[in-house]
Amino acid sequence: MKRKTILKIVVDIGMTVMLLFLMTYELIGAAAHEWLGVGMFVLFITHHILNRKWSQCVFKGRYTLFRIWQTTLVIGILLTMVGSMYSGVILSEHALSFLPIKGGRAFAREVHMISAYWGFVLMSLHLGLHWSMMMGMAKRLVKELPTAGKRLLRGSAALIAGYGIYAFIQREIGQYMLLRNHFAFFDFEEPLIFFLADYMAVMALFVCVSHYFSKGLRYIIQTRKTK
Template sequence: MKMKIKTAADILMTAALPVLMCYSIVGETAHEVIGIAMFGLFIAHHIMNFGWIMSLFKGKYDLRRSVNTAVNALVFLCMIGLMYSGIVISKHIFTFVNIGGAMTARTIHMLCAYWGFVLMSVHLGMHISQMAARMKLKNKALIWSLRIVFGIIGAVGVYEFISLKFADYMFGKVQFVFIDTSASAVLTTLQYLSVMVLFAYVGYTLQMLLKRNNKTAVQ
């Protein structure tokens, strides 16, 4: 039962990611609601993985474990930054909170949103093998077909990464995110989804390389 809940939470968080990125089209109220739900799922995810948290200060850290822990820590920082800044700049749900520093919070929110999107996608990719095992995907033909399909989507993601100016937002070159509100919500979500698949593929490849490095080190 716990494993089913974990899988459901992971799927919902994955689905929410690209939707949250096109907030201007989805609507500000919906964006805030989905953001709160995302943070709740994130907390639930960590509660269900409490054993991993407790093991952080135990055992040795090889390269694979160090990279995994670093990615997880950065994702955690981005989520905290998003929740804090989201509360500060909220126009609907948290209007009763008056902390101040809205301009700084907007910058934090944008940086954490884009870095968080990339890092969460990498994190997802690094755990694809585990998710496949949970879903009992063992058919080699199906697995290779999925790799090819996601590889093609990831290739589209390279174009969309450039088109959506991810690098400019990630490194603070642009202060305000521009989204064409006249564009199709579905199409825009698919654009961000392709970028997510791109970095999930990066995470998957990184994990495979780290696993191979560990086997070589043991030998």
Template sequence: MSLQARLLMNLVAGGLLLAALAYDWLGNLAHELIGTVMFGLLFAHNTFNRRWYGSAVRKGGRDLRAWLNSATIAALAAAMLILLTTSIIISRSLFSALPIASSFGARQLHAQAAYWALVVVAVHVGMRWSMIMTSMRSWLRLGAPNAGRTWILRVVALSIAAYGIHSWTVIGTSARL
């Protein structure tokens, strides 16, 4: 798969994670459909990046950054596995025909795992930010880094981060973790 397709797939998966958090606006069926597509994209993401797992095990924790990267991916895998498992348990639309009893505890665990997944995905993306920007520069066929463009993109990124922090406090996400 081309680099552009992989970047787009990852962007869509991240957008779907955010969209899935709008459960009250979208309703249950849309939430379950979004989650199912997101998990399909995550499966593809891990399939395309499977070589990393082998090289990470072989190389081990070379330094603090490598150790933090592995810990972040382990936390993300745990959150996503909890989300996947609880999704099937509490499903009222797509998987409701399965003979699994739903529980209030599973719903709470699902919601908590979703908020933690959002935090860990942000760390995961942040740790790869320079690689993402290099890939985007290549994809868009931009030349060498340009100081003006760099500052404009930094202001845009800072604005998005500031709005995210504002939303975090308005919604009261800290209390949900």
């Protein structure tokens, strides 16, 4: 495996882990949240530098259904990242407190919330775009599983995604995405691992949705080609 490919994988894993911990906010403290946000921004820029060839080809070539879906997600993620960074700078009381910025905190708080929760969902969907590729890499490292093993993994994935639906509703993520709740509520008596487990399940849900939706788009494209 090439060094650049390994670096891409490390950056993507880092972004995924940071994304999950960023959603914990008050459970890890405001200072830790802000520094994680700075780290996320650095990895986001690094990710785009490593994948700059894709960006250079945005206005080139034909747009298939899958490419439209992929590009829409990328644009959405970019917008949420810009919103998160803009609002994060204004709201910062630790990592960027030295900046002479005053006012606009109420609006910034709303922008930060909607950007954070939409960003979480969109990044999870984006991860699903590349799930087949990641599974392909895993197959190179692990011997071919027997049929029973494959069924067990698929069944486990279905159960986790199913629980993700419950967690999505229970954690009121949709309410935050639509700004029906203007403040995020946290149970400080809840173990952090339980919170992370729920958000991992929600992430798995959207990874599955995107993975199978993308497979459907590719199937449609392939069917059209054969006609």
